[in-house]
Amino acid sequence: MNSKPTLGISGCLTGSTVRFDGGHKRMGFVMDDLAQWVSFRPVCPEMAIGLPVPRPALRLIRTVDGDTRMRFSHAPGEDVSEKMQAFAADFLPGIADLAGFIVCAKSPSCGMERVRLYDENGNRGRKEGTGLFTAALMETYPWLPVEEDGRLHDPVLRENFVERVFALHELNRLRAEGLTRGGLLAFHSRYKLQLLAHCQPGYREIGPFVARIHEWDDLESFFVAYREKLMAILKKPASRKNHTNVLMHIQGYFNKQISARQRAELRDVIINYRAGKLPILAPLTLLKHYLAEHPDRYLQTQNYFDPYPDSLCLRLAVS
Incomplete structure (x- = not known):
């Protein structure tokens, strides 16, 4: 077993240009300080399901039935929820040895909390959603330390x-x-x-x-x-x-x-x-x-x- 803790991490937080707009959200503390003491296993769930860089923005939709779906903001009829759920089901069993996971805030795939929800007509709702990948991660490993980049400034x-x-x-x-x-x-x-x-x-x-x-x-x-x-x-x-x-x-x-x-x-x-x-x-x-x-x-x-x-x-x- 690795002598260092291994952390999962949203790829954009490492400095990789995998965000929907072709950018990144490199986090200094994580990559400059913490990186000396841990190993990382980066993943971008949106790229993992085959989406390109750049790509249209995604959003979480709360349906009239109460389900949470992930769809493109410019084309709400294009739903990628099943692809994300299938990726999570395939990926998560292989990371049981991780000691933690750092995810990207506000992301419809990776956000840990307070992700904006929209209704099926595109109206903005409350910030009370969780990204589909992170929701599956926390359900699979409820004991795992999971934090998002914004909260780690506290x-x-x-x-x-x-x-x-x-x-x-x-x-x-x-x-x-x-x-x-x-x-x-x-x-x-x-x-x-x-x-x-x-x-x-x-x-x-x-x-x-x-x-x-x-x-x-x-x-x-x-x-x-x-x-x-x-x-x-x-x-x-x-x-x-x-x-x-x-x-x-x-x-x-x-x-x-x-x-x-x-x-x-x-x-x-x-x-x-x-x-x-x-x-x-x-x-x-x-x-x-x-x-x-x-x-x-x-x-x-x-x-x-x-x-x-x-x-x-x-x-x-x-x-």
Whole structure:
């Protein structure tokens, strides 16, 4: 298995001139920063069904029966929905090992949300559609991290997506190397603080589920159920409140090893993070310093400290 996560990506976001107007939507963060740490599998669904570049624009049509169809804007009688659905049915089974997918916003084939819908008379409707290819992608792989280029400009959503990508990649590697109860338990143990930062109710629910792993004769079935639960928890962006609880919890491990002055300094940094005055990198850097000075076997295993490469600089934002 590839040592790097492999991401599916709408071809136009890589800089390929595959859009209907012959252009592209190259995304700098993805191709200049993230590309150092992942591999890509580009696809343009519209070209994949045989459409040329340039080509007439497509749009989503909400029919009177409530169906969503994909048709040309200049010739609404020309429907390519079946072609797109057939391509998705053929393509999607071959990408089960992907760790994520980045799609092009607003596209009638690739848009993840808020794609404009039209009625059969060409009247503009609400922005509440999903591109046909991406709809099939998310239905086939509901646990897969999927984001669109526009949303990835939001620092919270960007970090959340990247974090999920690396988590799923590690889980996929665990499966590829051969599932064992010990391996699954060790994986979950490494992610405990990370899950707690994302969703406390989810953390409390998944713990007893994992504790009953011995009741499962089929580890593959356990893996499938665990993957769904894990990725659902991680999909909820970690909040400042939850991060603060985790940071305070970690601080407790050093109460006997550091001085009163150091404890007060650490508490002030965490409180300033909670108030939005500092990025989370500030308390984490201090905690990692104390962890290096006073090693703790459990904390040293926690993926929470380094959920993705530091060079992506995703923990610098204060917002």
